[in-house]
Amino acid sequence: MHDIKTIRDNPVAFDQGLALRGLGPMSVDLLKLDAAKRDHIQKLQDAQGRRNALSKEIGDAMKAGDKARAETLKIEVAGLKDFISTGEETERNLTQQLSDALSVIPNIPMTGVPVGKNEHDNVELHAWGEKPQFNFEPRQHFDIGEWLGLMDFETAAKLSGARFVILKGQLAKLERALGQFMVDLHTGTHGYTEVYAPLMLRDDAMYGVGQLPKFKEDLFQTTSGHWLIPTAEASLTNIVREKVLEEKELPIRMTAYTPCFRAEAGAAGRDTRGMIRQHQFSKVELVSIVAPEQAEAEHSRMLGCAEEVLKQLKLAFRTIVLCTGDMGFGSAKTYDIEVWLPGQNAYREISSCSQFGEFQARRMDARFKPADGKAPRYVHTLNGSGLAVGRTMVAILENYQNDDGSVTIPDVLRPLMGGAEKITRA
Protein backbone atom coordinates (compact mmCIF):
# COMPACT_ATOMS: atom_id res chain seq x y z
CA MET A 1 0.00 0.00 0.00
CA HIS A 2 1.37 3.38 -0.95
CA ASP A 3 1.29 6.45 1.23
CA ILE A 4 -0.76 9.14 -0.46
CA LYS A 5 1.39 11.78 1.20
CA THR A 6 4.50 10.41 -0.44
CA ILE A 7 2.73 10.49 -3.78
CA ARG A 8 1.57 14.04 -3.09
CA ASP A 9 5.11 15.14 -2.27
CA ASN A 10 6.69 13.49 -5.26
CA PRO A 11 4.22 12.44 -7.97
CA VAL A 12 6.86 12.31 -10.69
CA ALA A 13 8.98 9.74 -8.84
CA PHE A 14 5.87 7.69 -8.18
CA ASP A 15 4.88 7.58 -11.83
CA GLN A 16 8.45 6.79 -12.84
CA GLY A 17 8.39 3.87 -10.42
CA LEU A 18 5.19 2.56 -11.98
CA ALA A 19 6.66 2.97 -15.44
CA LEU A 20 9.45 0.56 -14.42
CA ARG A 21 6.74 -2.04 -14.02
CA GLY A 22 5.26 -1.16 -17.37
CA LEU A 23 2.35 0.76 -15.92
CA GLY A 24 1.01 4.14 -16.98
CA PRO A 25 1.04 7.19 -14.71
CA MET A 26 -1.55 7.26 -11.91
CA SER A 27 -0.55 10.18 -9.74
CA VAL A 28 -2.80 12.73 -11.46
CA ASP A 29 -5.97 10.73 -10.85
CA LEU A 30 -4.95 9.78 -7.32
CA LEU A 31 -4.10 13.34 -6.38
CA LYS A 32 -7.35 14.61 -7.87
CA LEU A 33 -9.21 12.19 -5.64
CA ASP A 34 -7.02 13.09 -2.69
CA ALA A 35 -7.63 16.81 -3.20
CA ALA A 36 -11.39 16.28 -3.47
CA LYS A 37 -11.33 14.27 -0.27
CA ARG A 38 -9.33 16.80 1.69
CA ASP A 39 -11.40 19.69 0.42
CA HIS A 40 -14.52 17.86 1.48
CA ILE A 41 -13.13 16.98 4.90
CA GLN A 42 -12.32 20.62 5.52
CA LYS A 43 -15.90 21.70 4.86
CA LEU A 44 -17.33 18.82 6.85
CA GLN A 45 -15.11 19.51 9.83
CA ASP A 46 -16.10 23.16 9.85
CA ALA A 47 -19.75 22.13 9.99
CA GLN A 48 -19.06 19.56 12.71
CA GLY A 49 -17.17 22.16 14.69
CA ARG A 50 -20.11 24.56 14.53
CA ARG A 51 -22.49 21.80 15.55
CA ASN A 52 -20.35 20.85 18.52
CA ALA A 53 -20.11 24.44 19.69
CA LEU A 54 -23.85 24.99 19.37
CA SER A 55 -24.62 21.70 21.12
CA LYS A 56 -22.51 22.79 24.01
CA GLU A 57 -24.43 26.05 24.18
CA ILE A 58 -27.68 24.09 24.19
CA GLY A 59 -26.42 22.12 27.15
CA ASP A 60 -25.49 25.31 28.97
CA ALA A 61 -28.86 26.89 28.19
CA MET A 62 -30.70 23.82 29.47
CA LYS A 63 -28.67 23.86 32.63
CA ALA A 64 -29.49 27.52 33.10
CA GLY A 65 -33.16 26.72 32.56
CA ASP A 66 -33.36 28.87 29.44
CA LYS A 67 -35.70 26.65 27.42
CA ALA A 68 -36.46 29.22 24.78
CA ARG A 69 -32.82 29.82 23.96
CA ALA A 70 -32.17 26.08 23.76
CA GLU A 71 -35.00 25.68 21.28
CA THR A 72 -33.68 28.53 19.13
CA LEU A 73 -30.26 26.94 19.06
CA LYS A 74 -31.73 23.54 18.18
CA ILE A 75 -33.31 25.02 15.09
CA GLU A 76 -29.96 26.44 14.11
CA VAL A 77 -28.24 23.05 14.47
CA ALA A 78 -31.02 21.38 12.51
CA GLY A 79 -29.91 23.43 9.53
CA LEU A 80 -26.49 21.79 9.67
CA LYS A 81 -27.80 18.29 10.09
CA ASP A 82 -28.43 17.38 6.48
CA PHE A 83 -25.08 18.67 5.36
CA ILE A 84 -23.28 16.76 8.07
CA SER A 85 -24.98 13.42 7.59
CA THR A 86 -24.62 13.41 3.80
CA GLY A 87 -21.15 14.87 4.24
CA GLU A 88 -20.09 12.01 6.49
CA GLU A 89 -21.30 9.53 3.92
CA THR A 90 -19.46 11.35 1.17
CA GLU A 91 -16.31 11.29 3.26
CA ARG A 92 -16.64 7.54 3.71
CA ASN A 93 -17.11 7.10 -0.01
CA LEU A 94 -14.14 9.25 -0.93
CA THR A 95 -11.93 7.52 1.62
CA GLN A 96 -13.02 4.13 0.31
CA GLN A 97 -12.43 5.19 -3.29
CA LEU A 98 -8.92 6.36 -2.54
CA SER A 99 -8.13 3.27 -0.52
CA ASP A 100 -9.54 0.99 -3.23
CA ALA A 101 -7.44 2.75 -5.83
CA LEU A 102 -4.27 2.52 -3.76
CA SER A 103 -4.76 -1.09 -2.71
CA VAL A 104 -4.40 -2.46 -6.24
CA ILE A 105 -1.25 -0.53 -7.12
CA PRO A 106 1.90 -2.68 -6.96
CA ASN A 107 4.99 -1.77 -5.01
CA ILE A 108 7.67 0.42 -6.56
CA PRO A 109 10.92 -1.40 -7.39
CA MET A 110 13.98 -0.48 -5.32
CA THR A 111 16.72 1.45 -7.05
CA GLY A 112 19.27 -0.94 -8.45
CA VAL A 113 16.73 -3.52 -9.58
CA PRO A 114 17.42 -4.23 -13.26
CA VAL A 115 14.93 -2.52 -15.53
CA GLY A 116 13.09 -4.80 -17.89
CA LYS A 117 9.80 -5.95 -19.32
CA ASN A 118 9.54 -9.64 -18.54
CA GLU A 119 11.40 -12.76 -17.47
CA HIS A 120 13.80 -12.45 -20.41
CA ASP A 121 15.28 -9.33 -18.83
CA ASN A 122 16.11 -10.95 -15.51
CA VAL A 123 19.78 -10.91 -14.57
CA GLU A 124 21.79 -13.89 -13.37
CA LEU A 125 23.69 -13.17 -10.17
CA HIS A 126 25.65 -16.36 -9.78
CA ALA A 127 25.49 -20.09 -10.31
CA TRP A 128 26.59 -22.98 -8.11
CA GLY A 129 27.32 -26.65 -8.54
CA GLU A 130 27.94 -28.98 -11.41
CA LYS A 131 25.19 -30.27 -13.63
CA PRO A 132 25.25 -34.09 -13.38
CA GLN A 133 26.37 -36.05 -16.42
CA PHE A 134 24.45 -39.16 -17.49
CA ASN A 135 25.41 -42.00 -19.82
CA PHE A 136 21.71 -42.37 -20.63
CA GLU A 137 18.89 -40.00 -21.48
CA PRO A 138 17.76 -38.52 -18.15
CA ARG A 139 14.06 -38.86 -17.60
CA GLN A 140 11.60 -36.39 -16.16
CA HIS A 141 10.52 -36.76 -12.56
CA PHE A 142 7.02 -38.04 -13.30
CA ASP A 143 8.37 -40.87 -15.42
CA ILE A 144 10.77 -41.76 -12.66
CA GLY A 145 8.14 -41.55 -9.93
CA GLU A 146 5.56 -43.54 -11.84
CA TRP A 147 8.05 -46.21 -12.82
CA LEU A 148 9.01 -46.54 -9.15
CA GLY A 149 5.30 -47.08 -8.48
CA LEU A 150 5.39 -44.37 -5.80
CA MET A 151 3.87 -41.41 -7.64
CA ASP A 152 0.26 -41.64 -8.81
CA PHE A 153 -1.45 -38.84 -10.70
CA GLU A 154 -4.31 -40.95 -12.06
CA THR A 155 -5.69 -41.95 -8.71
CA ALA A 156 -5.20 -38.42 -7.39
CA ALA A 157 -7.28 -37.18 -10.32
CA LYS A 158 -10.07 -39.54 -9.33
CA LEU A 159 -10.07 -38.10 -5.84
CA SER A 160 -9.47 -34.46 -6.62
CA GLY A 161 -9.08 -33.76 -10.33
CA ALA A 162 -6.09 -32.35 -12.14
CA ARG A 163 -3.01 -30.92 -10.43
CA PHE A 164 -2.97 -33.28 -7.46
CA VAL A 165 -0.67 -36.17 -6.70
CA ILE A 166 -0.49 -39.18 -4.44
CA LEU A 167 2.94 -40.16 -3.15
CA LYS A 168 3.55 -43.49 -1.50
CA GLY A 169 6.21 -45.33 0.41
CA GLN A 170 9.66 -43.86 0.09
CA LEU A 171 8.49 -40.85 -1.89
CA ALA A 172 5.93 -39.94 0.76
CA LYS A 173 8.70 -40.35 3.28
CA LEU A 174 11.07 -38.27 1.16
CA GLU A 175 8.57 -35.42 1.16
CA ARG A 176 8.43 -35.53 4.95
CA ALA A 177 12.23 -35.91 5.25
CA LEU A 178 12.82 -32.88 3.04
CA GLY A 179 10.50 -30.73 5.11
CA GLN A 180 12.19 -31.81 8.28
CA PHE A 181 15.69 -31.38 6.86
CA MET A 182 14.95 -27.82 5.76
CA VAL A 183 13.26 -26.75 8.99
CA ASP A 184 16.08 -28.27 11.05
CA LEU A 185 18.68 -26.42 8.99
CA HIS A 186 16.90 -23.07 9.31
CA THR A 187 16.17 -23.38 13.01
CA GLY A 188 19.46 -25.04 13.86
CA THR A 189 22.10 -23.09 11.98
CA HIS A 190 20.21 -20.13 10.52
CA GLY A 191 18.51 -18.89 13.67
CA TYR A 192 14.89 -19.00 12.54
CA THR A 193 12.11 -19.81 14.99
CA GLU A 194 9.85 -22.65 13.95
CA VAL A 195 6.19 -21.67 13.88
CA TYR A 196 2.97 -23.62 13.59
CA ALA A 197 0.26 -21.33 12.28
CA PRO A 198 -3.22 -21.37 10.72
CA LEU A 199 -3.60 -22.50 7.12
CA MET A 200 -6.90 -20.67 6.77
CA LEU A 201 -6.91 -16.90 7.04
CA ARG A 202 -9.41 -14.10 7.14
CA ASP A 203 -9.86 -11.36 4.57
CA ASP A 204 -7.86 -8.81 6.55
CA ALA A 205 -4.83 -11.04 6.79
CA MET A 206 -4.88 -11.79 3.05
CA TYR A 207 -5.24 -8.11 2.37
CA GLY A 208 -2.29 -7.42 4.65
CA VAL A 209 0.20 -9.41 2.60
CA GLY A 210 -1.25 -8.20 -0.69
CA GLN A 211 -3.06 -11.35 -1.83
CA LEU A 212 -6.33 -9.45 -1.65
CA PRO A 213 -8.09 -7.67 -3.18
CA LYS A 214 -6.31 -8.24 -6.47
CA PHE A 215 -5.52 -11.94 -6.58
CA LYS A 216 -8.73 -13.53 -5.37
CA GLU A 217 -8.89 -15.83 -8.37
CA ASP A 218 -5.58 -17.44 -7.40
CA LEU A 219 -6.92 -18.50 -4.02
CA PHE A 220 -9.26 -21.15 -2.63
CA GLN A 221 -11.96 -20.01 -0.24
CA THR A 222 -13.82 -22.19 2.25
CA THR A 223 -17.55 -22.09 2.97
CA SER A 224 -16.70 -20.30 6.21
CA GLY A 225 -15.21 -17.47 4.18
CA HIS A 226 -11.63 -18.31 5.12
CA TRP A 227 -8.89 -18.35 2.49
CA LEU A 228 -6.52 -21.31 2.22
CA ILE A 229 -2.98 -19.97 2.36
CA PRO A 230 -1.13 -19.97 -0.98
CA THR A 231 2.10 -19.71 1.04
CA ALA A 232 2.99 -19.68 4.73
CA GLU A 233 4.24 -16.14 4.12
CA ALA A 234 0.64 -15.09 4.61
CA SER A 235 0.37 -16.71 8.05
CA LEU A 236 3.84 -15.83 9.30
CA THR A 237 4.00 -12.22 8.17
CA ASN A 238 0.61 -11.44 9.68
CA ILE A 239 1.86 -12.51 13.10
CA VAL A 240 3.12 -8.93 13.58
CA ARG A 241 0.01 -7.22 12.19
CA GLU A 242 -1.40 -4.34 14.24
CA LYS A 243 1.58 -4.48 16.56
CA VAL A 244 4.07 -1.91 17.74
CA LEU A 245 7.26 -3.89 18.37
CA GLU A 246 10.32 -2.76 20.31
CA GLU A 247 13.35 -2.23 18.10
CA LYS A 248 15.33 -4.66 20.24
CA GLU A 249 12.89 -7.41 19.26
CA LEU A 250 14.05 -7.10 15.65
CA PRO A 251 14.92 -8.89 13.54
CA ILE A 252 12.21 -11.53 13.93
CA ARG A 253 12.94 -14.64 11.88
CA MET A 254 10.30 -17.33 11.47
CA THR A 255 10.03 -20.52 9.49
CA ALA A 256 7.22 -22.99 8.91
CA TYR A 257 6.71 -26.19 6.96
CA THR A 258 3.17 -26.06 5.59
CA PRO A 259 0.91 -27.14 2.78
CA CYS A 260 0.13 -24.38 0.29
CA PHE A 261 -2.95 -24.11 -1.89
CA ARG A 262 -3.12 -22.33 -5.22
CA ALA A 263 -5.97 -22.18 -7.68
CA GLU A 264 -3.51 -21.69 -10.58
CA ALA A 265 -6.31 -19.95 -12.44
CA GLY A 266 -4.00 -18.25 -14.90
CA ALA A 267 -1.83 -21.28 -15.56
CA ALA A 268 -4.07 -23.36 -17.79
CA GLY A 269 -1.92 -25.49 -20.08
CA ARG A 270 1.35 -24.78 -18.26
CA ASP A 271 3.21 -27.60 -16.53
CA THR A 272 0.20 -29.84 -16.82
CA ARG A 273 2.21 -33.00 -16.23
CA GLY A 274 3.99 -33.79 -13.01
CA MET A 275 4.51 -32.11 -9.71
CA ILE A 276 5.87 -28.75 -10.84
CA ARG A 277 2.54 -26.95 -10.61
CA GLN A 278 -0.02 -28.38 -8.20
CA HIS A 279 -3.07 -27.07 -6.38
CA GLN A 280 -1.56 -28.42 -3.17
CA PHE A 281 2.12 -28.56 -2.31
CA SER A 282 4.42 -28.27 0.66
CA LYS A 283 6.86 -25.49 1.26
CA VAL A 284 9.23 -24.41 4.00
CA GLU A 285 8.91 -20.65 4.24
CA LEU A 286 11.27 -18.07 5.70
CA VAL A 287 9.94 -14.73 6.96
CA SER A 288 11.90 -11.85 8.44
CA ILE A 289 10.56 -8.75 10.14
CA VAL A 290 13.27 -6.08 10.35
CA ALA A 291 14.05 -2.41 10.83
CA PRO A 292 14.29 -0.63 7.45
CA GLU A 293 18.07 -0.18 7.67
CA GLN A 294 18.54 -3.95 8.06
CA ALA A 295 16.37 -5.00 5.13
CA GLU A 296 18.96 -5.17 2.36
CA ALA A 297 21.43 -7.16 4.44
CA GLU A 298 18.65 -9.44 5.66
CA HIS A 299 17.61 -10.08 2.09
CA SER A 300 21.08 -11.33 1.16
CA ARG A 301 21.23 -13.38 4.32
CA MET A 302 17.87 -14.99 3.57
CA LEU A 303 18.95 -15.80 0.04
CA GLY A 304 22.03 -17.50 1.46
CA CYS A 305 19.87 -19.57 3.83
CA ALA A 306 17.75 -20.81 0.95
CA GLU A 307 20.78 -21.52 -1.24
CA GLU A 308 22.39 -23.48 1.58
CA VAL A 309 19.62 -26.08 1.33
CA LEU A 310 20.52 -26.75 -2.29
CA LYS A 311 24.21 -26.80 -1.51
CA GLN A 312 23.74 -29.42 1.16
CA LEU A 313 21.62 -31.46 -1.22
CA LYS A 314 24.32 -30.96 -3.89
CA LEU A 315 21.87 -29.69 -6.45
CA ALA A 316 23.12 -27.25 -9.09
CA PHE A 317 21.34 -23.93 -9.24
CA ARG A 318 21.59 -20.38 -10.47
CA THR A 319 20.34 -17.26 -8.75
CA ILE A 320 18.77 -14.40 -10.63
CA VAL A 321 17.46 -10.94 -9.82
CA LEU A 322 14.03 -10.37 -11.24
CA CYS A 323 13.76 -7.31 -13.43
CA THR A 324 11.25 -4.56 -12.67
CA GLY A 325 8.69 -5.98 -15.07
CA ASP A 326 8.75 -9.52 -13.66
CA MET A 327 8.44 -8.91 -9.93
CA GLY A 328 5.45 -9.89 -7.83
CA PHE A 329 2.81 -7.36 -6.78
CA GLY A 330 4.15 -6.38 -3.37
CA SER A 331 7.85 -6.90 -3.92
CA ALA A 332 10.46 -4.16 -4.04
CA LYS A 333 13.22 -6.58 -5.03
CA THR A 334 13.19 -10.31 -5.69
CA TYR A 335 15.81 -13.01 -6.06
CA ASP A 336 14.76 -16.28 -7.63
CA ILE A 337 16.72 -19.47 -7.18
CA GLU A 338 16.42 -21.88 -10.09
CA VAL A 339 17.45 -25.48 -9.70
CA TRP A 340 18.83 -27.53 -12.55
CA LEU A 341 16.45 -30.24 -13.81
CA PRO A 342 18.28 -32.64 -16.15
CA GLY A 343 15.03 -34.36 -17.20
CA GLN A 344 13.64 -31.06 -18.41
CA ASN A 345 17.08 -29.84 -19.48
CA ALA A 346 16.20 -26.53 -17.86
CA TYR A 347 16.52 -24.44 -14.75
CA ARG A 348 13.24 -24.15 -12.83
CA GLU A 349 12.27 -21.83 -10.00
CA ILE A 350 12.54 -23.48 -6.60
CA SER A 351 12.67 -20.42 -4.36
CA SER A 352 11.74 -16.79 -4.49
CA CYS A 353 13.11 -14.35 -1.91
CA SER A 354 11.63 -10.88 -1.76
CA GLN A 355 11.81 -7.75 0.29
CA PHE A 356 8.70 -5.61 0.46
CA GLY A 357 9.89 -2.43 2.13
CA GLU A 358 6.97 -1.12 4.15
CA PHE A 359 4.41 -2.14 1.53
CA GLN A 360 2.97 -5.00 3.58
CA ALA A 361 3.62 -3.29 6.90
CA ARG A 362 1.34 -0.42 5.92
CA ARG A 363 -1.40 -2.81 4.94
CA MET A 364 -1.02 -4.73 8.20
CA ASP A 365 -0.24 -1.71 10.38
CA ALA A 366 2.91 -3.37 11.68
CA ARG A 367 5.31 -0.94 13.32
CA PHE A 368 8.20 -0.77 15.75
CA LYS A 369 9.28 1.79 18.30
CA PRO A 370 12.82 2.95 17.46
CA ALA A 371 15.43 2.62 20.19
CA ASP A 372 15.87 6.41 20.22
CA GLY A 373 12.30 6.74 21.53
CA LYS A 374 10.99 8.61 18.50
CA ALA A 375 7.66 7.96 16.80
CA PRO A 376 6.86 4.41 15.67
CA ARG A 377 7.94 3.46 12.16
CA TYR A 378 6.76 0.75 9.82
CA VAL A 379 8.80 -2.45 9.85
CA HIS A 380 10.15 -3.93 6.66
CA THR A 381 9.03 -7.44 5.73
CA LEU A 382 10.82 -10.13 3.76
CA ASN A 383 10.02 -13.67 2.81
CA GLY A 384 11.50 -16.47 0.83
CA SER A 385 11.00 -20.13 0.10
CA GLY A 386 13.48 -22.28 1.82
CA LEU A 387 12.51 -24.31 -0.27
CA ALA A 388 9.47 -25.47 -2.20
CA VAL A 389 9.40 -29.10 -1.06
CA GLY A 390 7.58 -30.62 -4.04
CA ARG A 391 9.95 -29.04 -6.52
CA THR A 392 12.93 -30.08 -4.42
CA MET A 393 11.71 -33.66 -4.69
CA VAL A 394 11.44 -33.19 -8.43
CA ALA A 395 15.03 -31.98 -8.51
CA ILE A 396 16.27 -34.91 -6.45
CA LEU A 397 14.51 -37.45 -8.65
CA GLU A 398 15.92 -35.97 -11.82
CA ASN A 399 19.44 -35.24 -10.57
CA TYR A 400 19.95 -38.44 -8.59
CA GLN A 401 18.37 -40.89 -11.02
CA ASN A 402 20.31 -44.00 -11.95
CA ASP A 403 20.47 -46.11 -15.08
CA ASP A 404 18.51 -48.92 -13.41
CA GLY A 405 15.62 -46.58 -12.61
CA SER A 406 16.41 -46.22 -8.94
CA VAL A 407 17.15 -42.91 -7.28
CA THR A 408 20.07 -42.33 -4.94
CA ILE A 409 19.17 -40.54 -1.74
CA PRO A 410 21.37 -37.47 -1.03
CA ASP A 411 23.71 -38.04 1.91
CA VAL A 412 22.19 -35.47 4.21
CA LEU A 413 18.72 -37.00 3.89
CA ARG A 414 19.69 -40.57 4.67
CA PRO A 415 19.39 -40.27 8.46
CA LEU A 416 15.84 -39.02 7.92
CA MET A 417 15.08 -41.85 5.48
CA GLY A 418 15.77 -44.63 7.92
CA GLY A 419 19.34 -44.99 6.66
CA ALA A 420 18.25 -45.97 3.14
CA GLU A 421 20.67 -45.13 0.31
CA LYS A 422 18.36 -45.59 -2.64
CA ILE A 423 14.72 -45.36 -3.58
CA THR A 424 13.82 -48.47 -5.51
CA ARG A 425 10.84 -49.76 -7.43
CA ALA A 426 7.96 -50.78 -5.17
Add this chain to the structure above:
RNA sequence: GGAGAGGUGGCAGAGUGGUCGAUCGCGUCGCACUCGAAAUGCGAAGUACGCGCAAGCGUACCGGGGGUUCGAAUCCCUCCCUCUCCGCCA
Protein backbone atom coordinates in the same frame (compact mmCIF):
# COMPACT_ATOMS: atom_id res chain seq x y z
C1' G B 1 -24.56 -26.07 18.38
C1' G B 2 -27.28 -24.00 23.25
C1' A B 3 -27.10 -20.37 27.45
C1' G B 4 -24.72 -16.28 29.68
C1' A B 5 -20.90 -12.31 30.57
C1' G B 6 -17.67 -8.98 28.42
C1' G B 7 -14.60 -5.87 24.79
C1' U B 8 -12.39 1.66 27.43
C1' G B 9 -5.38 4.82 26.59
C1' G B 10 1.51 0.48 27.29
C1' C B 11 -1.02 -2.65 31.36
C1' A B 12 -4.93 -2.84 34.95
C1' G B 13 -9.55 -0.69 35.76
C1' A B 14 -13.84 3.50 36.73
C1' G B 15 -17.33 6.00 33.96
C1' U B 16 -26.01 9.18 35.89
C1' G B 17 -26.65 11.02 27.26
C1' G B 18 -24.23 17.41 28.16
C1' U B 19 -16.27 20.95 29.63
C1' C B 20 -15.02 12.82 28.94
C1' G B 21 -10.05 12.44 25.13
C1' A B 22 -11.94 10.20 29.26
C1' U B 23 -11.07 9.12 37.25
C1' C B 24 -7.49 6.26 40.07
C1' G B 25 -3.44 2.84 40.13
C1' C B 26 0.90 0.43 37.86
C1' G B 27 4.43 1.04 34.23
C1' U B 28 7.16 4.85 31.03
C1' C B 29 9.80 9.64 30.48
C1' G B 30 11.77 14.46 32.64
C1' C B 31 13.20 17.25 37.02
C1' A B 32 14.41 17.54 42.36
C1' C B 33 16.76 14.96 46.52
C1' U B 34 21.59 11.42 46.33
C1' C B 35 28.60 10.35 45.41
C1' G B 36 25.37 6.94 42.57
C1' A B 37 21.01 4.05 43.11
C1' A B 38 16.52 2.75 45.71
C1' A B 39 12.65 5.17 48.16
C1' U B 40 10.13 9.85 48.03
C1' G B 41 8.31 14.52 45.89
C1' C B 42 7.00 17.55 41.56
C1' G B 43 5.90 17.41 36.49
C1' A B 44 5.07 15.25 31.35
C1' A B 45 3.00 11.95 28.08
C1' G B 46 -2.48 8.76 23.19
C1' U B 47 -3.31 7.98 17.77
C1' A B 48 -4.82 9.53 12.93
C1' C B 49 -6.27 13.23 9.59
C1' G B 50 -6.86 18.46 8.00
C1' C B 51 -5.20 23.77 8.10
C1' G B 52 -0.63 26.58 9.38
C1' C B 53 6.50 28.44 8.12
C1' A B 54 5.68 27.79 13.28
C1' A B 55 3.46 28.33 18.00
C1' G B 56 -1.00 26.35 17.48
C1' C B 57 -6.09 25.46 15.96
C1' G B 58 -9.88 22.07 14.21
C1' U B 59 -12.07 17.14 13.37
C1' A B 60 -12.34 12.02 14.34
C1' C B 61 -11.15 7.85 17.40
C1' C B 62 -13.63 4.21 24.24
C1' G B 63 -13.58 -3.74 19.35
C1' G B 64 -15.49 -2.70 13.61
C1' G B 65 -19.68 -0.69 10.90
C1' G B 66 -24.49 1.66 10.85
C1' G B 67 -28.46 4.31 13.49
C1' U B 68 -31.32 7.45 17.29
C1' U B 69 -30.40 12.55 19.38
C1' C B 70 -29.35 19.51 19.33
C1' G B 71 -25.45 16.39 21.71
C1' A B 72 -23.31 9.19 22.34
C1' A B 73 -17.79 5.74 25.67
C1' U B 74 -22.89 5.87 27.71
C1' C B 75 -29.29 4.21 24.06
C1' C B 76 -30.62 0.88 19.52
C1' C B 77 -29.16 -2.51 15.32
C1' U B 78 -25.38 -5.45 13.17
C1' C B 79 -20.70 -7.83 12.57
C1' C B 80 -16.06 -9.45 14.83
C1' C B 81 -13.41 -11.11 19.02
C1' U B 82 -12.63 -12.89 24.22
C1' C B 83 -14.30 -15.46 28.60
C1' U B 84 -17.70 -18.95 31.56
C1' C B 85 -21.13 -23.14 31.69
C1' C B 86 -23.54 -27.12 28.82
C1' G B 87 -23.47 -30.30 24.41
C1' C B 88 -20.55 -32.57 20.45
C1' C B 89 -15.77 -33.93 18.78
C1' A B 90 -9.70 -35.10 16.58
